[in-house]
Amino acid sequence: xxxxxxxxxxxxLTLASCGKKQGMxxxxxxxxxxxxxxxxxxxxxxYPATIRSRQDVNVVAKVSGHIMKVCVNxxxxxxxxxxxxxxxxxxxxxxxxxxxxxxxxxxxxxETQRLNVENKEMLHAKGIISDFDLRAAKNQLATLEAQLxxxxxxxxxxxxxxxxxxxxxxxxxVVGQINFRQGTLASPSLxxxxxxxxxxxxxxxYFSMAEKQVLNLGGQKAALxxxxxxxxxxxxxxxxxxxxxxxxxxxxxxxxxxxLQVRADFKNPERLLRSxxxxxxxxxxxxxxxxxxxxxxxxxxxxxxxxxxxGEDNKVKYTEIKVLSQNDGQNYIVTEGVKLGDRIxxxxxxxxxxxxxxxxITAEERKAIEEKSQQHMAEKKxxxxx
Numbered sequence: 001x002x003x004x005x006x007x008x009x010x011x012x013l014t015l016a017s018c019g020k021k022q023g024m025x026x027x028x029x030x031x032x033x034x035x036x037x038x039x040x041x042x043x044x045x046x047y048p049a050t051i052r053s054r055q056d057v058n059v060v061a062k063v064s065g066h067i068m069k070v071c072v073n074x075x076x077x078x079x080x081x082x083x084x085x086x087x088x089x090x091x092x093x094x095x096x097x098x099x100x101x102x103x104x105x106x107x108x109x110x111e112t113q114r115l116n117v118e119n120k121e122m123l124h125a126k127g128i129i130s131d132f133d134l135r136a137a138k139n140q141l142a143t144l145e146a147q148l149x150x151x152x153x154x155x156x157x158x159x160x161x162x163x164x165x166x167x168x169x170x171x172x173x174v175v176g177q178i179n180f181r182q183g184t185l186a187s188p189s190l191x192x193x194x195x196x197x198x199x200x201x202x203x204x205x206y207f208s209m210a211e212k213q214v215l216n217l218g219g220q221k222a223a224l225x226x227x228x229x230x231x232x233x234x235x236x237x238x239x240x241x242x243x244x245x246x247x248x249x250x251x252x253x254x255x256x257x258x259x260l261q262v263r264a265d266f267k268n269p270e271r272l273l274r275s276x277x278x279x280x281x282x283x284x285x286x287x288x289x290x291x292x293x294x295x296x297x298x299x300x301x302x303x304x305x306x307x308x309x310x311g312e313d314n315k316v317k318y319t320e321i322k323v324l325s326q327n328d329g330q331n332y333i334v335t336e337g338v339k340l341g342d343r344i345x346x347x348x349x350x351x352x353x354x355x356x357x358x359x360x361i362t363a364e365e366r367k368a369i370e371e372k373s374q375q376h377m378a379e380k381k382x383x384x385x386x
Contacts, residue, residue: 030369032347033310033360034297036340038289041333043324045283047207049232049264053275054202057171058193059084061186062164063092074178077271078169078197085194087186089165096162099155106148113141173197174271198275203266205232205244207281208259220249220260230264232273233280240279242267291334293321297346298332305332308352310343310360318354 065087072084120137123129169175176196180186186194217223227246233239244264253260264281266273298321299306305323308316321337338344345352347366352358361369 029357030359030361030366031345031352032363032366033343033358034294034346034363036291036293036338036342036344038340039292041287041290041292043285043287043290043333044231045285046233047209047281047283049205049207049279049281051273051275051277051279052204052206053173053198053200054204055171055199056176056275057173057197057199059167059170059195059197060193061085061087061167061188061190063087063161064185064187065089065091065165067180067182067184067186070178070182072175072178074175074195076175078173078175080169080171082169083166084169084175084197085167085186087165087167089162092158092162092165096155096158099151099158102151103148103155106144106151110141110144110148113137113144117141167194169197171197171199172201173199174274176275200268200271200274203268203273203275205264205266205279205281207262207264208254208257209249209262210259211253214249214260220251223249228284231282231284232264232266233282234273235278239282240266240273242269244281287333289340291338291340292331293323293334293338293344294331294346295327295329297344297349298323299349307338308345308349309338310345310358313357314360315355315357316345316352 067085068088069086070084071086072078072082078084117134117137120129120134124131124134174197176198178195179192180190180194214220214223217226224246229243229245231239231243244266246262247265248263250261293307297307304320306318306320309319310316319337321332322335323332324335327333343360345358345360346363
């Protein structure tokens, strides 16, 4: 997790001498001291993220047959219903024609039997044939009608299979890798899809947050309601033009990492984001009373950082502090070691030792001393000397 911040000073730690060299006369025991006051900081927490399309649809063959034609290229934008692959339809056309013939034969048999039933009804009314003969004729008609219904169902199935020979896009999107080319025997049992069509109109960006962080936001429901809009830094280091909205937080904690998966939704009108990409999600939060120290006041020893705090007796104390990992190049946000109201030395810290007594002065007093020194040196110059 990386953290950066933009600072908006409430009562700034300003140093009049920051842009100048810290040169002080040897033996000068005066050091600029500042009192830590509340600062307002906008802290941005960063999380590694993976990018997925709103839906990645596997395109598979519903019938078996050799691929006659691949109708699209990889990366091509397609519309729902657009042809992607053509499978050899020869066998399915024959099956459709046979099914159509079967329907016609069944329709003829039904029509003939209906005439027979009408004739039987006339004879039955005159008492020429028995009830059994009439009922047998009607039963035969019902059988033939059922056979007609079966023939029609077979025709519908044959037409569907013939239609499946043209494999179309299930959604608007972009064609992924084409795994099988012309001449390949396609079938529903292939180990991989023919291709994948990704709907890129809206992208889902997934990142993980520690359980503790979600709890600190008030839990899942409260976190969803309070989440600000988030930014996406793409793999090339540039910030994506659209902001995203956190739309979902997983209800299951990963037992291995102790984290929950969070999803932020981003519009993708220019189709710049692609499924499978990576980036960094940046979540901004505002700290209203941050403890901040200027970097000029900090001594770094290996991975530790120290400042000199000043006691009531004007003696300095070598104090370890903990800071947020990322900074603006001029200040650190302190998380441990010092607090608001503490006084720290912000000038000439490399010449100090733990327990040394100093004379504290303000930045304005230091500036006045330097101006006076420069004026004194100018007055000592010989006539004509620049």
